[in-house]
Amino acid sequence: MKRIHFIGIGGYSMSGLALWLAHHGYQVTGSDMNPSSRTERLARHGIPVMYGHRPSNVVGADEVVYNTDVQDDNVERQEALRRGLRLRHRSDVLADIVNTRRAILISGSHGKTTTTTMIGTLLTQAGYDPSVLVGGEVALFDGNVRVGGSDWVVAEADESDGTFLRYRPEIAVATNIEPEHLEHFHESFEELVAAFQQFIQSVPPEGVAVLGIDNPPLAALSQDPGVPTITYGFHPQALVSAVIEHQGLDGTHGQMTIAGQSIGAFDLRVPGRHNVQNALATLAVAHHLHIDYRLVFETLRQFQNAHRRFQVLVPGPVRVVDDYAHHPTEIRATLEACRQVTAGRVVVLFQPQRYVRTQHLWQDFISAFDAADVVILTEIYSPPGERPIDGVSGRALADAIQARGTTTVYFVPNMFDAIPLVLPLLRPGDTFMTMGAGPVYKVGEEMSTLLAQV
Numbered sequence: 001m002k003r004i005h006f007i008g009i010g011g012y013s014m015s016g017l018a019l020w021l022a023h024h025g026y027q028v029t030g031s032d033m034n035p036s037s038r039t040e041r042l043a044r045h046g047i048p049v050m051y052g053h054r055p056s057n058v059v060g061a062d063e064v065v066y067n068t069d070v071q072d073d074n075v076e077r078q079e080a081l082r083r084g085l086r087l088r089h090r091s092d093v094l095a096d097i098v099n100t101r102r103a104i105l106i107s108g109s110h111g112k113t114t115t116t117t118m119i120g121t122l123l124t125q126a127g128y129d130p131s132v133l134v135g136g137e138v139a140l141f142d143g144n145v146r147v148g149g150s151d152w153v154v155a156e157a158d159e160s161d162g163t164f165l166r167y168r169p170e171i172a173v174a175t176n177i178e179p180e181h182l183e184h185f186h187e188s189f190e191e192l193v194a195a196f197q198q199f200i201q202s203v204p205p206e207g208v209a210v211l212g213i214d215n216p217p218l219a220a221l222s223q224d225p226g227v228p229t230i231t232y233g234f235h236p237q238a239l240v241s242a243v244i245e246h247q248g249l250d251g252t253h254g255q256m257t258i259a260g261q262s263i264g265a266f267d268l269r270v271p272g273r274h275n276v277q278n279a280l281a282t283l284a285v286a287h288h289l290h291i292d293y294r295l296v297f298e299t300l301r302q303f304q305n306a307h308r309r310f311q312v313l314v315p316g317p318v319r320v321v322d323d324y325a326h327h328p329t330e331i332r333a334t335l336e337a338c339r340q341v342t343a344g345r346v347v348v349l350f351q352p353q354r355y356v357r358t359q360h361l362w363q364d365f366i367s368a369f370d371a372a373d374v375v376i377l378t379e380i381y382s383p384p385g386e387r388p389i390d391g392v393s394g395r396a397l398a399d400a401i402q403a404r405g406t407t408t409v410y411f412v413p414n415m416f417d418a419i420p421l422v423l424p425l426l427r428p429g430d431t432f433m434t435m436g437a438g439p440v441y442k443v444g445e446e447m448s449t450l451l452a453q454v
Contacts, residue, residue: 005061006030007076009049010039012135013158014067016145017093020131022047023147031057031076041143055079062086065093068161071385091163094133098153099168101131104285105157107164107199108175108212110330111278112156114270115175117306118282120146120154122299126291128152136306136324157199159192160184164199170207171288172200173281176215178329183356193217203227210284212277213238230288232280234273240284242266242276247340252276256283256297263293267301270310272337279303308441310334313448317428320451322444326353326437328364334435335371344429345373349418349443351436352380352397355389362392366400374408374425375401378415381438415443423450 004021006014009030015038022028022045031050032039039049050057053076058064064080067090071077080087098105104123106116113136120132121140130152137144157164157172160181177196185191200209200221207228213219214233222231232240243262244254251269254276255262268279279300286296305311314320319342325334331350338346348369352358358365358380369375379394398411412418426432434444 001025001027002062003027003029003060004063004065005058005076005080007053007064007066007070007074008032009042009047010034010036011067011069012038012144013090013094013133013156014065015039015042016133016143017065017090017097018042018047019045019143019145020097020133020147021093029057029061037137038144058083058085063088065090068163069383069385089163091158091161091166094155095166097131097133098155101151101153103167103169104130104152104154104171104173105164105167105169106155106173106175106281107157107159107196108173109159109178109180110327110333111175111212111274111281112158113306113324114275114309115173115278115281116154116156118278118299118303119173119285121303122282122286122291122296123152123154124148125299126295130154134306136308138306139304159195159199162195165195165202167199168202168204170204171210171285172203172207173210173285174200174218174221175212175278175281176329177217178215178327179360180327180357182360193221197221200229201226208288210281210288212281214277230284232284233277238280240280240287242280244273244276247271247273256280256293258283258287264297266297268303269301270303270305271341272310272333274333274337275305310337313444314451318426318451319431320444320448321431321433322441323433323435324437325435327357328361328368331365331368331435332371334433335369338431338433339371342429342431344427344431346371346431346433347374347376347422347425348372348433348435349376349378349415349422349440351378351415351434351438351440352394353437354382355380355386355392358397359389359392362397362400365397366404369401370404370406372407374410376410376412376418376421377401378411378418378440379413381436381440415440416446418443419446419450422447 010032063086123130129148129150131148132146133155179189246253308324377398402409
């Protein structure tokens with residue numbers, strides 16, 4: 001039996017691939033630095049996980065898989081090379097899966113996980129029995145992967161390092177394009193847009209590209225896509241669109257339309273205009289596959305988002321919410337949605353991630369928190385291997401947001417230092433939100449415990 005070893009097996013994409021391969025008869029092992037809910041799930045499925053990176057971890061492996069964050073000098077990568085083992089990037093493994101099946105792949109700067117979850121849930125409810133690989137933990141799938149029995153697979157296609165160009169989807173969904181991860185595109189936004197164009201044009205004649213044309217770069221690409229295309233969004237030229245009639249504590253309601261004609265009312269419990277856009281992408285896929293619209297509306301009505309996507313930890317009287325948003329556009333959309341469903345104030349603890357991202361998007365970060373009443377920033381969280389950049393820090397960003405004058409801003413070097421600062425501020429009707437791609441969610445969990453004792 002072939003043994004495949006994963007370096008950093010606890011990551012969302014890596015753990016999903018590991019589970020999928022183990023289900024299909026491979027012997028799988030892995031290593032990671034720390035335990036997590038994902039490594040615990042792997043262990044429950046009989047996949048050994050070793051904590052800490054050591055050369056001995058790859059002994060006996062036939063193949064070693066790594067992701068972009070695993071540096072060249074990682075001791076397990078070096079040992080795999082020394083032993084002459086097959087060494088492959090995570091995206092090569094995913095390509096083996098999706099390029100031999102009927103794949104629906106979702107890419108974009110934001111919305112990938114929610115849109116993938118929605119589409120995967122819809123195809124599951126419609127009896128397609130798909131495999132689903134998603135960058136979040138989904139209650140319906142009991143984790144971040146669903147192993148289906150059909151040729152259909154729904155997965156995120158990561159544009160951040162350009163690896164989405166290795167895939168050949170039957171349906172390619174592009175949610176938006178923004179100047180993110182430009183270090184992988186020679187600091188050129190035009191090169192990133194060209195990569196998306198290549199991804200879109202990879203669909204076969206019988207397939208379709210589903211484009212969110214509220215995003216100007218995708219609107220431009222939709223003018224001459226070169227492949228069959230369905231457009232969606234609130235843009236007047238979108239084929240699949242919606243009219244929002246109500247947003248509030250009970251959700252978002254309105255009408256969905258195709259070619260300007262209403263096809264029925266939708267009821268979406270996850271808040272925010274951006275989630276309506278994600279739902280429209282799902283409807284566009286359903287339209288192409290001729291899935292009954294009534295099933296689409298029922299799926300949306302029951303839809304529960306992935307873990308860390310506007311996840312309500314405490315419903316009230318002070319609501320505690322955790323969200324993965326870490327890009328200015330995501331932050332702005334999430335806070336505006338939070339404002340729609342909050343009777344009192346919005347108090348947010350944000351943990352910036354990566355020095356390069358913070359530097360590239362500095363001005364956008366400064367204006368991203370306008371919908372919040374109080375903002376607490378921590379120091380920047382960055383993965384191993386990234387070097388600090390002079391002048392780029394959590395404190396400097398907090399000072400810049402404070403100077404804008406639209407919200408009250410605090411800085412705490414350690415995220416847990418926010419708890420004694422926030423607790424006296426909160427009152428019934430307020431929402432306290434932890435936000436970021438790092439471990440800031442642990443503060444939300446601790447706050448939930450403390451508020452339950454009040």
